[in-house]
Amino acid sequence: MEKILIPGVHFEDVPGQAKVKQLLQQIFENQRLAHAYLFSGNEGCGKLALATAFAAAILCESKTGKPCDQCKSCLLFKAGNHPNLFFVFPHPKSAKENEKQQVLQTIKTAPFQLRLPWNNPQISIEAIRQLRRELSLKTFDRQSRVIVIIDAHKMTQEATNAVLKVLEEPPERTHFLLLSAERESLLLTIISRCQIISLGILTDDEIEQELHKQSTIDDTTARLVARLSSGNLRRAFQLLEAGASELKEVAVEILRSSFKKHFELAIYGNEIAGKYERTQLKEILESLMLWLRDAFLISNLAWDEAQVGLTNLDEKEKLQKFSENFPGFQYNAALKEVETSIRMLERYVQPAVILIVLMRKLRKFAVKP
Ligand SMILES: [Zn+2]
Incomplete structure (x- = not known):
């Protein structure tokens, strides 16, 4: 199988959000890793990329907050198939396996270009049940596990309750990273179980830099796209495509x-x-x-x-x-x-x-x- 390189392994690979990165770094310095975090912020501000980098840091055996790039966990992570990293994302029951795999691939390789191919999908109770089954299995090498829930506000009522149950009695060394652009749509009981990580919107300059990093475009187009995207890097990539x-x-x-x-x-x-x-x-x-x-x-x-x-x-x-x-x-x-x-x-x-x-x-x- 083709190796997938996850781009956001290090915080430095993620655009902007200097304060949040510092905060996440401090969590490791103070050895205060919580069981659940809610990454809250507008669409396209880097929640997924940052959560992925945070996951890499949690999973790295060095526990320094900076992935060492050398331990078994870091190597698995970079190869794109870490057995202790789970992504949950909204999808309909009818979603085809290859569609889901493709979404997973984008999550891992190009988080800012993620677009779910379904109309208003939700996170169903089945998805959470499956996750719980996987979690009940023995952890790989008894190491930490990270579950990233994308668009957590899209959980159905049943799914929310199931997640709440897990958050109330979290399994050992298991960390939940919930991502949401609509924090106000989440149940208060969920929010109160999470440490909140608030992300700001990206500046035009940060978006411009990122566009240059990931594509070959001229300065004028980069500037135009950055200004049209209103701090939303995902939208910037869409605009570029359009x-x-x-x-x-x-x-x-x-x-x-x-x-x-x-x-x-x-x-x-x-x-x-x-x-x-x-x-x-x-x-x-x-x-x-x-x-x-x-x-x-x-x-x-x-x-x-x-x-x-x-x-x-x-x-x-x-x-x-x-x-x-x-x-x-x-x-x-x-x-x-x-x-x-x-x-x-x-x-x-x-x-x-x-x-x-x-x-x-x-x-x-x-x-x-
Ligand atoms: Zn490592």
């Missing part, structure tokens, strides 16, 4: 089409609304906001000052041309309008209508009031 630069081109085209004749504008609005999904349309409009912000900076600041804050550095000429052609463009009003359109997309108003109304307004903002 072609962030294509979405930006559409954004600029929407702006350009605003100045066309009414019927042409309507045709374009319909075309774009039919071609992209709501989430993509949102990204297109967010991209448009970034572009308008850049144009605002260019028309109000000297180039030296403006370029520091620019997202679309590669569009310098287009941005300059726009600011020259429309010296009175009402940027603030336009940005507000785009924001309103984004909110309307969330409210299920017809996308074509939203786009056409937006374009008509953008055209008006080009003329001085």
Whole structure:
């Protein structure tokens, strides 16, 4: 079998979260390892990657909080098949074995690219029962065991109760790491059994760095994707996959089409609304906001000052041309309008209508009031 290399073996491999890493390190220094932790934080902030690195540290025989890379446990961990590391994740009963294996592979190799292939899956009582059966077996070499429960808030009531029972009387040397982006959906009785590890969202810079580490993209795309992803690295990777630069081109085209004749504008609005999904349309409009912000900076600041804050550095000429052609463009009003359109997309108003109304307004903002 092909060896899987788990990327997040060391805390340093995980982006950002300096304070949390320090805290986790201290747990080992103070020898205060608890039975259960709840990693709480927004989608895409690194809960899984950090929990995996924490698991590696718990399992390492050195017990220093830094995986030694040499002990039997570290070698098994790096090979991707540590017998004492369990991952529980939501999946439907009908999930195929190969689908589950694929998810497991992504968990281990690319935690930030994890996307469950099922519609609104849950963690069922069966999954917890199976886990308990496995836990009742003798531990490998009588070493520590770690159970990572991904999206713990997706446990059914029954599954929650079963986990609660285990947490009330945890087996020896067994550590539960619950992960959740929706801590408020968890039972208080579960939360009270866990030490809470709160993660913050990642900064644009941290996301940019990570994108560069894991893919070959140019600086401008990395910057654009980082700003569009709002601190969510998983979303950043999705955006990259979806072609962030294509979405930006559409954004600029929407702006350009605003100045066309009414019927042409309507045709374009319909075309774009039919071609992209709501989430993509949102990204297109967010991209448009970034572009308008850049144009605002260019028309109000000297180039030296403006370029520091620019997202679309590669569009310098287009941005300059726009600011020259429309010296009175009402940027603030336009940005507000785009924001309103984004909110309307969330409210299920017809996308074509939203786009056409937006374009008509953008055209008006080009003329001085
Ligand atoms: Zn080790």
